[in-house]
Amino acid sequence: MSTTRQTDEKRTPRAAGAYDHRAIEAKWQAYWDRQQTFRTLNPGEPGFDASRPKYYVLDFFPYPSGAGLHVGHPLGYCATDIVARYKRMRGFNVLHPMGFDAFGLPAEQYAIQTNVHPAITTRANIDTYRRQLKMLGFSYDWSRELATCFPDYYKFTQWCFARMFEAWYDEACAWPGPDGRRVVGRARPVAELEQQLSSGAWSVDATLGIVRAPAADGNRAWSELSPAEQREFINRRRLAYIDEIPVNWCPALGTVLANEEVDNQGRSERGGHPVYRRPLRQWMMRITEYAERLLADLEDLDWPEPIKLMQRNWIGRSTGAEVVFPLAGAFSWQDGRWRTRDGRPIVGRELYFHQDVIRIYTTRPDTLFGATYMVLAPEHPLVARVTTPEHRPAVDRYVETARHRSDLERTAETRLKTGVFTGGFAINPVNGERIPVWVADYVLMGYGTGAIMAVPGHDTRDFEFAKQFDLPIIAVVRPPDAWIHEQITTRGVDEDYCRRTGRARLPEQLLNSASAAAGIIGGITAQDATAVLDGDAGWVNQVAWPVYAAGPGIFHEAYCGDGVGLNSGRFDGLPTPEFKERIVGWLEEQGLGRGAVNYKLRDWIFSRQKYWGEPFPVLHGEDGETIAVPDDELPVELPQMENFRPTPVADDEHTVPAPPLARAKEWVSVTRGGKTWTRDANTMPQWAGSCWYYLRFIDPHNEHRFCGAEAEKYWSPVDLYVGGAEHAVLHLLYARFWHKALYDLGYVCRAEPFAKLFNQGMIQAFAYRNARGSLIGPDRVAHRGEDQFFDSQTGEPLTRIVAKMSKALNNVVNPDEIVSAFGADTFRLYEMYMGPLDASKPWNTQDVPGLYKLCNRIWRLVVDVDTGELSPALTDDAPDEAALRLLHKAIRKVGADIEALKFNTAIAAFFDFVNGVTRMERRPRGIIEPFVLLVTPFAPHLAEELWQRLGHSESLAYQSWPAYDEALARDPEVEIAVQVLGKIKARIMVAADADEKTLEAAALADPAVREAIRGKTVRKVIVVKGRLVNVVAS
RNA sequence: GCCGGAGUGGCGGAAUUGGCAGACGCGCGGGAUUCAAAAUCCCGUUGGGGCAACUCAGUGAGGGUUCGAGUCCCUCCUCCGGCACCA
DSSP states (O other), X not given: OOXXXXXXXXXXXXXXXXXXXXXXXXHHHHHHHHHTTTOOOOTTSTTOOTTSOEEEEEEOOOOOOTTOOOTTTHHHHHHHHHHHHHHHHTTXXXXXXXXXXXXXXXXXXXXXXXXXXXXXXXXXXXXXHHHHHHHTTOOOOGGGOOBTTSHHHHHHHHHHHHHHHTEEEEEEEEEEOTTSOEEEEEEEEHHHHHHHHHTTSSEEOTTSOEESSOSOTTOBOGGGSOHHHHHHHHHTTBSEEEEEEEEEEETTTTEEEOGGGBOTTSBBTTTTOBOEEEEEEEEEEOGGGGHHHHHXXXXXXXXXXXXXXXXXXXXXXXXXXXXXXXXXXTEEEETTEEEETTSOXXXXXXXXXOSSEEEEEESOGGGGGGOOEEEEOTTOTTHHHHOOGGGHHHHHHHHHHHTTSOHHHHHOTTSOOOOEEEEEEEEOTTTOXXXXXXXXXXXXXXXXXXXXXXXXXXXXXHHHHHHHTTOOOOOOEEOOHHHHHHIIIIIOOOHHHHHHTTOTHHHHHHHHHHHHHHSOOSSOOHHHHHHHHHHOHHHIIIIIHHHHHHOGGGSSSOOOSOOEEOSSGGGTTOBHHHHHHHHHHHHHHHTSEEEEEEOSOOOEEOOBSOSSSOBOOEEEETTSOEEEOOGGGOOOOOOOOSOOOOOOOOSOTTOOOOOGGGGOHHHHEEEETTEEEEEXXXXXXXXXXXXXXXXXXXXXXXXSSSSOHHHHHHHOSBSEEEEEGGGTTHHHHHHHHHHHHHHHTTSSSOSOSBSBEEEEOOEEEEEEEOTTOOEEOGGGEEEETTTEEEXXXXXXXXXEEEEEOOTTTTOOOOHHHHHHHHOHHHHHHHHHHSSOTTSOEEEOGGGHHHHHHHHHHHHHHHBOTTTSSBOTTEEOSOOOHHHHHXXXXXXXXXXXXXXXXXXXXXXXXXXXXXXHHHTOSSEEHHHHHHHHHHHTTTSHHHHHHHXXXXXXXXXXXXXXXXXXXXXXXXXXXXXXXXXXXXXXEEEEEEETTOOHHHHHHHHHHOHHHHHHHTTSOEEEEEEETTTEEEEEEO
């Protein structure tokens, strides 16, 4: 990329006082460093001023990639720096730190390619980032810098993990949080649980459930459990636990792949090797226990509503029921009661807990009578049990192919549904009917119970599936008549389905009657349909309705809304909500089900089979016991390894990954108290370090605690957190979860970490597309005129489009070049002036000189370019009213815009001010000095230099923000528009505070308005004070 | 596919949240200054018609609500972000 501005050498001799961004920026950056201008004190430190309010403004810290910063990164940093500098000037103690998210996959992959250790490349990358960030003049307190990959940091990431490993979730615990709010559910130390149990206060039931009472009625005391059972009991409840979870296992690469690394053929993006979706032992975080609190606490956060909505959808709370469908081979329904195969009657809730049942979750228990088949996810443990021998080959084949498909692909609604019959049957518990059990991949193991009752009459996916495999479809909800009518009149009847299922006569009959009733067919409109209904309600009742009730498959879609119960025995006629309530009650009585809340949110897979991450601070014993490494032995340092690659193994899905750490033999094996233990060879995901870095910034050098309690209490929460919307769900949800766990355990004093969140947009870049749709980078594009572009190699015409900056497109803009040519202040102003902070917008280097010009113009307000002295136009005279109005408008606008994070319009106000002052022959200091203060947050180097030249000896970083006078910030007279019937006919000048009557009179007196309403009667006059008058006349 | 967001002059965008569409900047055109250029300053710049006063159209497309819609509602199109092991 080349910038168009000429270099200094090419220009004619520089005037002595020209704006020299290089000298100024170097000077002030050195000054800030030397003076430690932005060093922030913690409570308790000498000089800390407790009388000031605090403000914690934080950026999403960057991942230091090898490419260095591109112009997209600093967008948010410019914004937070403006806020940080502004808040300091408003008298706040400001915490504004920066650090690096330095563990992770890209560093490891780069290291594998180049054979340079990730620790080395990461350090070098951090150095580059730091240099670039300092170059931009951000007011970070660099003494608080941290990186997640340094042992003094990850020592406490491991400490947090150990706390979660040693915690269990007590969902029944109701307690007042330290901030006074009542919370239900709490992570508590495992030791507390063990104490309750071993003291005999609590006991254990047959399914290893907690009984909050001493042992009785078959419940066992803790001491009666075997050590293995005790361990199992505890492990099942830990916040951090180990479980078998399906992952993308690629034996040829020796590693587990991210979904994005797997192509849609089920092969690895890199190398095209087979990938198997198979369960592997993984560390998991029990985030699902926090689903309800993560959802509820969203309410009070000052976050963008769309982000909250995305988190709500992600958590995906639904209410419904869990219901068991007994397997037909194991149970029967005879003489009004359930019996085992050998005829023994079932008692109590035995069925509900029995293993020979299919447990399903449904949000629509009111449609239980419409369940005509069941579907198990291919991974469901019951698949093997229900499949009959003659169906086994087909089922096995199906399960095998399903393993290669991603969840995304499996649930895509465009895809043709697939599935196979297992040969097995279950019994519908509400009516005792035998229904077939299928396996299909549109059911996911990870959601609900991994099995569904299929109600094809009232669920879109089941409806499609049933039609495809000719499974029975029955109606159990009566839709509103209008729905049936609309189906007939707009979408028509599924003739093909009717023919196949031998219902040929029914639609004919239906349509004939419809036409008889309506008098028209085919071309009927939706409005007409209503009229037809009104005219002959009997038609729907007598013809269309019975036909639908007999077979809802006649239409092209299922009715999925609420309605009235039908074909449901004694529940017939109940409206959906009441039906749900009643049937859940009945299921509970019968021991066949219960009301349930379900979440889409899944537990968090917390291990990676990678080298460059935090080692787990745990030891595995030979007998299956896992213990946390004692705190005083932390950190468990990542061993130095020459070879940090994964180990490829034979292409056999049953192989097990050997993470790189497993090869560090001396590191892995540990002896404790005569026993041999093994370290965990997995590492934590990159999210781990970023889940609590905002806490470490508060007290980054504390060797004893992740963060001092007093400092945490003072600085929490983060008042403003700015970063890209691509983190809307995952990082922000994981961090909230992590924070709540620390909160429950008493380590932090607030339930939420980030009070206000703002999502910056993405900076894009122009790219070019040829007629075949290929993208061409700007380096290969020739311009002709303003808007014609050609491929410089082939001569083909190209169209300009906006695309993500990427190395592949060669459209990445590096801030170093921009800063070198125009300076950091121009760079900051340009980034902020591009548009609203939250919008994505294309970088256009052509526009940068406009902001450079602004810097020059501001410079010349103070400095005489020829001499380098103060400008002769600068006077000590009292400013006149016009000058004061200019200033006070600017103060009001800039302050309000910074508070609202609308930096682009704040800069427009700078232009307005400068345009105004440029026209003035004499420039009173009384308006120039305050204006320099306004500019400070945006262009701090320029402002510091001007401030000094204006005769001030101290940095203006802590000068008070100027105040404005409301009377001077508003014009005394305003122009308002006068409309007649919404069309503007005149503009009149009136006093700004003129009342409605005055405005109306002035408007009606205007000649143009009188002309427009001549001969008409004025019906109404709408007056909006200070805005417009609209005369309605006819 | 599902969830979320966005479409306004040649370009980036503004619009006090239902009240004068196009603030401000870039670009472009014209002028002043200059031997000339750069820089600077001034004027113009949504499109159509008109010498002009003025007038008609106009915020992705179509419909609706309203005295009044860029803004609210419905349908559709295009682009961007996320979809759990990229972070």
